[in-house]
Amino acid sequence: MNIKQDNFIIRPMTLADLKLSLSWAADEGWNPGLNDANSYYVADPQGLLIGELNGEPISSISAVRYSQNFSFIGLFIVKPEWRKKGFGLKMWQEALKLINNRPAALDAVLEQVNIYHKSGFETSHSHLRYQGIISGEISPDIQELNTINFEQICSYDRLYFPAERPNFLKAWINQSNGKSYGIINDGNLVGYGVIRKCKVGFKIGPIFAENQEIAEKLFLALCSYSESKNVYIDVPSINQPAINLVEKYQMQCVFEHVRMYSVQKPNLDWKNIFGVTNSTLG
Numbered sequence: 001m002n003i004k005q006d007n008f009i010i011r012p013m014t015l016a017d018l019k020l021s022l023s024w025a026a027d028e029g030w031n032p033g034l035n036d037a038n039s040y041y042v043a044d045p046q047g048l049l050i051g052e053l054n055g056e057p058i059s060s061i062s063a064v065r066y067s068q069n070f071s072f073i074g075l076f077i078v079k080p081e082w083r084k085k086g087f088g089l090k091m092w093q094e095a096l097k098l099i100n101n102r103p104a105a106l107d108a109v110l111e112q113v114n115i116y117h118k119s120g121f122e123t124s125h126s127h128l129r130y131q132g133i134i135s136g137e138i139s140p141d142i143q144e145l146n147t148i149n150f151e152q153i154c155s156y157d158r159l160y161f162p163a164e165r166p167n168f169l170k171a172w173i174n175q176s177n178g179k180s181y182g183i184i185n186d187g188n189l190v191g192y193g194v195i196r197k198c199k200v201g202f203k204i205g206p207i208f209a210e211n212q213e214i215a216e217k218l219f220l221a222l223c224s225y226s227e228s229k230n231v232y233i234d235v236p237s238i239n240q241p242a243i244n245l246v247e248k249y250q251m252q253c254v255f256e257h258v259r260m261y262s263v264q265k266p267n268l269d270w271k272n273i274f275g276v277t278n279s280t281l282g
Contacts, residue, residue: 039281047065061074061092067162069163073104096119121262128235131201135228195226203278
């Protein structure tokens, strides 16, 4: 899959390459988690691409193929000094080859939406990033997620994500510098959430829950891990109860990106998605 042109090659990332790309993401202000690399890498190692010019890494993109029916594009970065020279287009084209006309999604910054439209991606809705400092609390029915049957977690996650993602999920919910909680009702998992420490503050994602009351309990439990620092969460604009929840705690909207899909939009119950996992892997 390597391509060569003017000493520019695109190849699958090593774990070290992925950590380098995430450092670029931090430079761009994307505020990745401290341990994101380990979780991302197990999702689809061949779908993480690095671009090298004369042996120097200058660009990256991820095209994580969760299944034949769903992929997610992210981590699309060209180092500033190499922009507007055609390298980004080469990365994008290689990512599209990996997806091979199958359904895919991405989260676009507002100024890039029209560009992705030209590649066949259609706008669905916005994800609104909220920020705030919340002390939090852990209610009696909150459980550590790693005490809950993993297959049960995977089955629940599949209700609110367009594909199974067990490798990623196992790493994500058990990562260092993170915490994950769930709530069991009559033997059934009715909600779970994850928080992780980032370069700045903490990010929550996802929170999937059967209703706002369960989501609020998970939200407060997760915030109790935040060391009284800023917490960030990406809330779907089409879930008004989710917006009501974060605004109840005086969180402020600080950023917006646009969820876009190619081929077909998955049928998800967005009213139970109170926070998406993240903008790089969906």
